[in-house]
Amino acid sequence: MPRGQVTHEQAIGDLTLESGEVLPEVRLAYATWGEYDGSNAVLVLHALTGDHIVTGEGGWWGDVVGPGRGIDTDRFFVVAANILGGCRGSTGPLSLDPEGRPYGSRFPAVTVRDQVAAEVALADALGIDAWHSVIGGSAGGMRALEWAIEHPGRVERLFLLATSAAASADQIGLATTQNDIIRAAGPEAGLDLARRVAHLSYRSEFELAERFGRTVQPDGRWAVESYLQHHGAKLVKRFDADSYIVLNEAMNSHDVGRGRGGIAAALGRITARTLVAGIDSDRLYPLHQQRELAEGIAGCAELDVVVSPYGHDGFLVESEAVGALAHSLLTT
Template sequence: MPRGEVTQQAAIGNLTLESGEVLPDVTLAYETWGEYDGSNAVLILHALTGDTRVTGEGGWWSQVVGPGLGIDTDRFFVVAANILGGCRGSTGPTTPAPDGARWGTRFPSVTVRDQVAAEVAFSDALGVDTWYGVIGGSAGGMRALEWAIEHPERVERLFLLATCAAASADQIALSATQNDIIRAAGPVAGLDLARRIAHISYRSETEFAERFGRLVQDDGRFAVESYLQHHGDKLVKRFDADSYIVLSDAMNSHDVGRGRGGVHAALGRIQAETVVAGIDSDRLYPLYQQLELADGIPGCEALDIVKSPYGHDGFLIEADQVGDLARRLLA
């Protein structure tokens, strides 16, 4: 079983999508930490623009995952796979199509269920039949939820953070508008602007008011304006605009009740011991969505609420609270 913090790639072969189209020669990038003993594997599923860099300097959950932390790499074999359709080593718009040229805008539409199907094939290739824990926030939570519904026998414990059973009209509206901006303004300016819009929804009005107010910088820009421009520029330098569109559309496809008799029936299929957590200041994935999950999943006792001024991004920032919840679930 591979071990290390170096990004690796797993070839999982052809993947038949929900649309019926066959995506050839699919590869998923991944990283692992710890030693596998046959029963201690934990799968971490990243959000929209995340990647496999979970731990260490620059890792998006470096204070949650690691030796002695909430997700303890001294105890667990922790796996983080890059999402199908992404641009950080897995098959997606930036990788070669069968004709040798980059897929780009030709990359087929994929759903959250397609992405989980790829992760299931990846798990098989890795030799993990059952996950001791499957953990995800936001878009990662969508996939974690699909894992536990479609493959309940393979998920023993489930941790869902700041996510939902089905993408809401509000979430679809924000996401679709961002994609249209990218298409209209081009991959650089469009992705920059899309990220600014997204980042507003990721944080809270209270944080913006207290942190920036109406402060004007020496260059004449409002401080909050400069802040959003900075985050737009950062994403353009590390992410692909076509992948952003593919992944956003996949998130908009999310509805666990589709073809399963509705959300309640789908949630009732989950067998895993479950923790569902929401962020009290989250305006993108409001608490009523996590309450629906907590009420509908048989193995969840109650909704846990993470207190944070940071809005949706609280699932990334509030490491102490999130780590405590993970430790409780994985005990």
């Protein structure tokens, strides 16, 4: 199999959701790097508006994944799947229903556990019985957790970064407000505005103050206003508003303790050697949430803290520190 990034699409059949609804003819887009030797498979799980294109042009973690990098594709067979409900090739609101119409806003509600069930089916189709490591940040960390809890025998090592055991009221409030903005303002204007709200939570107050302060541009806009407008418009060009709503609602469903006797009991099911890391300036997924994970998982010795001014986005920006942590977990 080629060693560089290769993209694929896999049919995994009908998927019964937690709600009991059956989602027919599900497909997942995914990418692979390296060569599989039967024991070196690493699953990398992306965040809310990420996708399976991890490296190269448009890649979101190219400084962490690649030859000789923290997740070394010369040594490991790396798999990254586009999330169920997304809009980058996997079954989601842009897909056609059995009658040949795009699902759009009629796409069924999915949970994090449904998304992992689709990934399990993908792993089965690829002949991967167990992952050497499962790695995820933010929403990807939610799915990594579910993998390790629901399928402990299939996850040998686990890297959880800037994530939580359950969505908090603060996180649910932000997500539902963004979804309501999209519904009220329409798909393009609404997604633009929702992304601006989200992006404020992704960066730290310190960084915004240092970078923009109270600067006004020659056109009369605040510098920080222009920055947020840029990121809103950028997302509208590459993402689907209905998918954004579906994925936000899936993240709101996240609670590893649901139906499992609570968070502590759920975390107690994890057998993987685990590394938990957080960003010291993260105001969306604050450190106390990663501390709860580190203290509750038997295979985790301590919480690693990445020092960064970039807030939640530090898990994407601080590639040297994150890559070093990944390398340590994967190779020792």
